[in-house]
Amino acid sequence: MEYTTLARTGLKVSKMGLGCGGPSRIGKNTGKSESESISIIRQALDAGINFIDTAESYRTEKIVGKAIQGHNRASVVLSTKKTMGVKLNARKIRKSLDASLNNLGTDYIDIYSFHAVSPEDYEFIASNMLPVFLEARDQGKIRFIGITEAFHSDTGHIMLQRALQDDCWDVMMVGFNILNQSARDRVLTKAMEKNIGILVMYAVRRALSNPARLRAAIHALIAEGKVNPAEIDMSEPLRFLMHDGGAITIVDAAYRFCCYEPGTHVILSGTGEPVHLQANIDSFSRQSLPRDDMNRLMQIFQKVDSLSGD
Numbered sequence: 010m011e012y013t014t015l016a017r018t019g020l021k022v023s024k025m026g027l028g029c030g031g032p033s034r035i036g037k038n039t040g041k042s043e044s045e046s047i048s049i050i051r052q053a054l055d056a057g058i059n060f061i062d063t064a065e066s067y068r069t070e071k072i073v074g075k076a077i078q079g080h081n082r083a084s085v086v087l088s089t090k091k092t093m094g095v096k097l098n099a100r101k102i103r104k105s106l107d108a109s110l111n112n113l114g115t116d117y118i119d120i121y122s123f124h125a126v127s128p129e130d131y132e133f134i135a136s137n138m139l140p141v142f143l144e145a146r147d148q149g150k151i152r153f154i155g156i157t158e159a160f161h162s163d164t165g166h167i168m169l170q171r172a173l174q175d176d177c178w179d180v181m182m183v184g185f186n187i188l189n190q191s192a193r194d195r196v197l198t199k200a201m202e203k204n205i206g207i208l209v210m211y212a213v214r215r216a217l218s219n220p221a222r223l224r225a226a227i228h229a230l231i232a233e234g235k236v237n238p239a240e241i242d243m244s245e246p247l248r249f250l251m252h253d254g255g256a257i258t259i260v261d262a263a264y265r266f267c268c269y270e271p272g273t274h275v276i277l278s279g280t281g282e283p284v285h286l287q288a289n290i291d292s293f294s295r296q297s298l299p300r301d302d303m304n305r306l307m308q309i310f311q312k313v314d315s316l317s318g319d
């Protein structure tokens with residue numbers, strides 16, 4: 010497993026992080042038992058993944074807590090998030106944080122983030138709710154403060170571009186993948202200048218793990234005028250990535266594409282399938298995609314900022 014330093018936090022983190030939300034919620038959405046979900050987390054830890062992302066809203070914090078029992082707490086980097094809500098207030102944040110600590114069976118959270126903040130909510134969060142996080146940091150309940158975007162609707166990163174003007178965020182979670190690379194210029198460049206840790210979500214999601222959804226996504230992008238049909242094979246749009254010395258599968262290509270992107274630190278990967286987890290661990294041990302393939306992906310999808318890839 011490759012490791013890196015999560016920018017200004019100084020945390021040593023694995024490039025591959027285990028995401029406990031997303032479409033599979035470590036198997037909770039796909040019919041797996043709690044013990045199977047626990048064993049996915051342990052399989053990840055045994056492979057050297059030390060970054061685990063969960064959230065209040067995923068309802069997987071307790072499973073993470075059980076899975077890390079018996080592990081040296083200092084060897085795991087735990088990230089969890091406070092759900093946004095119309096009536097968010099200081100009392101609710103303090104209560105949620107204490108519940109998260111209890112669920113995770115720990116007395117500190119490494120990265121505590123505001124979850125899926127919309128552009129409309131940003132000013133309220135930064136002015137009124139951030140002080141509650143700062144207070145929790147002073148109390149030692151959290152170590153670093155993060156913010157994650159609502160990528161399903163904010164596909165062009167309006168909220169994070171605003172957040173980058175402030176100096177209070179240690180870590181940001183951004184949607185970035187082969188299909189929507191708009192974070193490169195809009196978020197990653199500035200985040201590098203400010204030494205902010207970047208967690209990538211949506212590296213694969215559903216469009217890049219399901220051929221029918223991929224074709225539908227490409228059709229939509231062509232209809233929108235964001236992709237030139239002359240540059241892509243409509244029946245197997247990313248087939249060109251699979252060749253000797255290239256990607257093994259589209260999912261393999263998708264994780265490797267993100268892993269070597271300058272400015273990214275942890276690429277989150279979510280699964281409830283042990284075989285998928287192992288395949289993804291293998292992908293993170295491979296080299297960057299060949300330069301010609303990377304250039305072609307950048308050329309084809311250069312105008313896309315309107316889809317998440319779900």
Ligand SMILES: NC(=O)c1ccc[n+]([C@@H]2O[C@H](COP(=O)([O-])OP(=O)(O)OC[C@H]3O[C@@H](n4cnc5c(N)ncnc54)[C@H](OP(=O)(O)O)[C@@H]3O)[C@@H](O)[C@H]2O)c1
Pocket residue numbers: 027028029030031032033034036039062063090124125157158159160182209210211212213214215218260277278279280281282284285286288289
């Ligand atoms: N706003 C936010 O803060 C936010 C939003 C979304 C996500 N996140 C975080 O980001 C994490 C990563 O996102 P994600 O969970 O969507 O992860 P992802 O890695 O982009 O995609 C996961 C999807 O791909 C499938 N998959 C994974 N490996 C595969 C393989 N080798 N072959 C075929 N299919 C494969 C999974 O299904 P299987 O279970 O069948 O493998 C799942 O449906 C989440 O878990 C969560 O922690 C945060």
